Amino acid sequence: MLWQLPFVVSVALVAIGLYICIVKTNMVKIVMGVALMESGANLFLVALGYRENGTAPIFYQNPNPGAEMVMPTTQALTLTSIVIGVATTALLLAFTVMLYKRYGTVDTRRARRLRE
Amino acid sequence: MMVPEFFQDHAPILVVILPLLGAFLTPLIGKASSRAPRYVAALFLLGSLAMVAVLADKVWSQSPIPVVYTLGAHSGSGINPVFRIQLVVDGLGVLMAIIMGIVSTAAVLYSWSFIDKYSGQDKYYTLLQLTAVGAYGMVLTGDIFNLFVFFEISSIALCGLVAFRTERGESFEAAFKYMLYSTISGVFLLFAIGIFYGEYGVLNMGVISEAMSSAGGASVLDKIALGLLVTVFSLKAGSVPMHMATPDAYSEAPGGISAIFVAASQTGLYALFRTSFTIYGHYNPNTGAFNLDTYTLGWIVVILGVLSMFIGVTMALVQKDIKRLMAYHAISQTGYMLLGVGVGIAVLSDPAKMTAFGVDAMRGGIFHIINHALYKGLLFLTAGAVFYRLQTRNLNEMHGLGHTMRFTTVFFMIGALAIAGMPPMNGFSSKLLIYESVYQFNPIIAVIAMLVSVLTLASFVKVFYSAFLGPKPENPPEDAPTSMLIGMTILVAVIIVFSLFPGLVVERLIDPAVRALLFPWLAGGV
Amino acid sequence: MMRPMSKIVRSMGGVLYPLIAVFGGYLILHGHLTPGGGFQGGAVAASAVALVVVAYGGTLYKKGVLSTVESFGLLLFLGAGLIGMSAAFFANTLANAGGLFGDAVSFGVTDAGLNTGGTVPLMNIAVGCEVIGGLGLIILALSKAAFTREVD
Numbered sequence: 206m207l208w209q210l211p212f213v214v215s216v217a218l219v220a221i222g223l224y225i226c227i228v229k230t231n232m233v234k235i236v237m238g239v240a241l242m243e244s245g246a247n248l249f250l251v252a253l254g255y256r257e258n259g260t261a262p263i264f265y266q267n268p269n270p271g272a273e274m275v276m277p278t279t280q281a282l283t284l285t286s287i288v289i290g291v292a293t294t295a296l297l298l299a300f301t302v303m304l305y306k307r308y309g310t311v312d313t314r315r316a317r318r319l320r321e
Numbered sequence: 322m323m324v325p326e327f328f329q330d331h332a333p334i335l336v337v338i339l340p341l342l343g344a345f346l347t348p349l350i351g352k353a354s355s356r357a358p359r360y361v362a363a364l365f366l367l368g369s370l371a372m373v374a375v376l377a378d379k380v381w382s383q384s385p386i387p388v389v390y391t392l393g394a395h396s397g398s399g400i401n402p403v404f405r406i407q408l409v410v411d412g413l414g415v416l417m418a419i420i421m422g423i424v425s426t427a428a429v430l431y432s433w434s435f436i437d438k439y440s441g442q443d444k445y446y447t448l449l450q451l452t453a454v455g456a457y458g459m460v461l462t463g464d465i466f467n468l469f470v471f472f473e474i475s476s477i478a479l480c481g482l483v484a485f486r487t488e489r490g491e492s493f494e495a496a497f498k499y500m501l502y503s504t505i506s507g508v509f510l511l512f513a514i515g516i517f518y519g520e521y522g523v524l525n526m527g528v529i530s531e532a533m534s535s536a537g538g539a540s541v542l543d544k545i546a547l548g549l550l551v552t553v554f555s556l557k558a559g560s561v562p563m564h565m566a567t568p569d570a571y572s573e574a575p576g577g578i579s580a581i582f583v584a585a586s587q588t589g590l591y592a593l594f595r596t597s598f599t600i601y602g603h604y605n606p607n608t609g610a611f612n613l614d615t616y617t618l619g620w621i622v623v624i625l626g627v628l629s630m631f632i633g634v635t636m637a638l639v640q641k642d643i644k645r646l647m648a649y650h651a652i653s654q655t656g657y658m659l660l661g662v663g664v665g666i667a668v669l670s671d672p673a674k675m676t677a678f679g680v681d682a683m684r685g686g687i688f689h690i691i692n693h694a695l696y697k698g699l700l701f702l703t704a705g706a707v708f709y710r711l712q713t714r715n716l717n718e719m720h721g722l723g724h725t726m727r728f729t730t731v732f733f734m735i736g737a738l739a740i741a742g743m744p745p746m747n748g749f750s751s752k753l754l755i756y757e758s759v760y761q762f763n764p765i766i767a768v769i770a771m772l773v774s775v776l777t778l779a780s781f782v783k784v785f786y787s788a789f790l791g792p793k794p795e796n797p798p799e800d801a802p803t804s805m806l807i808g809m810t811i812l813v814a815v816i817i818v819f820s821l822f823p824g825l826v827v828e829r830l831i832d833p834a835v836r837a838l839l840f841p842w843l844a845g846g847v
Numbered sequence: 848m849m850r851p852m853s854k855i856v857r858s859m860g861g862v863l864y865p866l867i868a869v870f871g872g873y874l875i876l877h878g879h880l881t882p883g884g885g886f887q888g889g890a891v892a893a894s895a896v897a898l899v900v901v902a903y904g905g906t907l908y909k910k911g912v913l914s915t916v917e918s919f920g921l922l923l924f925l926g927a928g929l930i931g932m933s934a935a936f937f938a939n940t941l942a943n944a945g946g947l948f949g950d951a952v953s954f955g956v957t958d959a960g961l962n963t964g965g966t967v968p969l970m971n972i973a974v975g976c977e978v979i980g981g982l983g984l985i986i987l988a989l990s991k992a993a994f995t996r997e998v999d
Contacts, residue, residue, distance in 0.1 A: 219508065219512070222508075223505070226501065226505065232497065235501065239501065239504050239505065242504075242505060242508045243504075243508055245508070246508045246511040246512055246515070249511075249512060249515050250511070250515050250518075253515055253518060253519045278518070278524075279515075279518065282466055282514075282518075284886060285466075285470060286469075286511055288886060289470070289473045289477075289507070291982075292473075292477055293473070293477060293500065293504045293507075295985045295989070296477060296480060296481070296500060297497060297500055297501065297504070298989060299985075299988065299989065299992070300480075300484060300493045300496050300497040300500065301497065302989065302992040303484070303487065303490075303493045303992070304490060304493040304494060304497060306992075307489075307490030307493065308490050308494075316490075316494055317494070318490065318491050318494065327932075331932060331935075331936065334935075334936040338925060338928070338929075338936065341925060342922070342925055345918050345921040345922050345925070346918075346922070348914055348915075348918050349915065349918045349919075349922075352911065352915070390935070391935060392935055392936055392937045392938075393931065393935055393936070393937035393938045393939065394934065394935050394938060406937075
């Protein structure tokens with residue numbers, strides 16, 4: 206049963222990240238929340254590929270015949286989503302920096318000229 | 322048609338990689354000459370449009386069986402191709418690609434003059450082409466993880482473009498907001514993909530639906546995934562409960578980008594319909610069962626549509642910023658598409674109702690997608706032209722533009738008549754299809770749809786009066802530069818063709834898309 | 848632009864920089880044989896860029912060079928895909944064909960040769976270039992933004 210723990214953790218990470226995005230008003234913290242959510246999704250994908258007693262998915266002379274390998278596809282998916290995560294986080298941080306230069310604040314309650 | 326076999330064979334992937342190649346050549350060439358990027362971008366987007374035409378010919382000739390292109394496959398490599406990345410192109414996908422092709426060509430020509438004064442043009446054209454790559458990839462791929470990747474590509478490129486006018490803090494505010502929403506929706510999409518992969522071990526959408534069917538329909542986990550997917554894609558499309566970032570992003574983006582933004586958002590609708598019909602609406606001829614009773618799903622989509630229509634137009638009525646007003650109208654028009662196709666989803670399992678009005682509703686909804694991309698794109702381009710000359714978007718500060726900006730005024734009028742659904746414009750044909758069919762589904766919703774149309778007309782009459790009519794201003798602005806007029810003319814020409822021959826367009830363009838969604842269920846009934 | 852740090856940091860940065868860069872290059876080149884690959888190796892190599900930016904200030908790197916590396920990487924990646932167009936996009940027609948990365952590999956467990964794998968190592972190199980360029984640009988841009996304090 207213990208191998209279901211990563212799913213619980215991944216959902217918890219997404220929930221915490223979403224909470225931060227909704228409740229916090231500091232834009233840097235919001236970016237952190239987004240990064241947490243992305244980590245949760247990545248953990249979910251990697252956990253999906255886990256097989257009990259599985260070995261690394263490399264073609265070699267298997268030490269114990271019949272042993273399962275973990276799924277490599279989900280790891281490839283995770284790698285792709287990490288790359289996308291890097292891009293989005295960098296972009297969000299860049300927007301935050303530029304917004305700070307223009308407005309002098311990273312507080313979302315004060316940085317809302319569009320609403321006026 | 323005499324097209325070399327190479328292009329015929331590789332058309333699906335060439336549509337995607339030509340703008341990708343152009344996007345990465347642009348910064349290199351931009352180092353040599355600051356004017357070269359515009360030509361590179363136009364060349365590669367036109368090449369991509371030509372490939373879309375080749376692909377469309379191929380898809381329509383074998384409709385409703387999709388064109389399949391397997392990446393990286395040696396013939397006879399012995400590996401089941403569904404485990405590779407596949408492009409699966411059917412009538413709906415090719416229709417969306419045509420929309421993106423036309424709008425992106427118009428937008429890139431328009432941008433030649435529009436961003437002439439700005440620095441960083443190579444980056445602008447790179448991102449513009451990447452947006453096209455994202456949209457093309459999303460509508461052509463048959464692999465749900467690829468759909469996620471292209472979804473993110475188009476979101477990231479669009480955010481960069483929204484923040485292109487670096488002298489304004491507001492553009493960063495809008496870009497941050499839109500990026501935040503699209504990143505969160507990306508995480509949910511990834512979760513849904515994880516659920517599919519965990520259950521069925523494949524990522525190909527067609528194979529997922531068959532695996533779901535042989536497992537006896539959608540499980541509880543699949544329904545959770547469906548909830549996530551509906552949320553994500555209606556957010557991308559800018560439907561109402563998730564619409565908060567859309568008006569900001571539309572109004573802060575440079576003129577040509579707002580047009581391309583509309584077309585890129587509609588890939589969200591494409592993905593929503595694709596999951597609803599292809600994955601969850603899959604019909605198993607052996608058991609006679611669907612993967613999911615789509616009645617509830619259809620009603621959810623219909624309600625999203627009605628909310629979008631009504632709230633979008635009421636918010637638009639109070640706006641003073643011309644692009645923000647148009648952005649709220651874009652939300653409102655998205656409602657029509659959701660309504661039309663939502664009715665189709667709701668009556669999917671009832672062949673009598675489906676043939677009586679469901680097919681017509683879907684025709685109307687899908688026809689409205691292409692109509693909306695054309696006329697809302699045109700309206701955003703005219704608004705950009707006004708901004709280019711006046712440096713303001715405030716309706717209170719403009720009057721009498723019709724005296725000197727003649728072409729822009731005429732183009733705006735054509736777009737406004739089309740969006741309000743006045744006969745004989747193309748907007749009228751698609752809205753009429755929606756009204757007639759939705760009236761048989763639920764009369765009250767049809768009445769709301771007509772009311773929204775009247776309010777749309779009122780709103781655009783207001784804009785037309787306050788901006789283009791009235792006394793001649795003291796310093797009358799010149800008309801838009803030639804390249805901007807050319808960009809707008811492309812869209813106007815297509816709108817006029819669609820207005821004059823709606824029957825032909827529905828038969829040639831829309832019916833293959835509807836057939837593709839209903840295939841193999843009711844394949845002969847359309 | 849940020850100021851250089853103390854002499855100790857600069858000397859240690861100078862010592863570590865080639866080691867990190869070479870390790871990154873190793874990960875990229877051996878991506879088709881050992882764990883790692885273009886993205887991981889590129890990220891390691893980009894951390895060398897980050898080290899230099901932190902130690903010496905951001906003046907040693909030109910944005911133009913990094914963006915050229917990035918564009919080159921992406922074009923190489925697409926080129927590696929286009930090589931296989933005789934079969935399909937991304938088809939690995941170079942593998943087992945002799946020539947560059949084309950040594951024949953028999954089925955089963957064999958000794959790892961660097962000159963195998965067809966387009967896979969080419970793509971790893973492309974992704975490596977792209978990641979070094981892209982992450983380097985991000986580091987430069989953010990470090991520049993973080994150490995200038997002007998607010999309109």
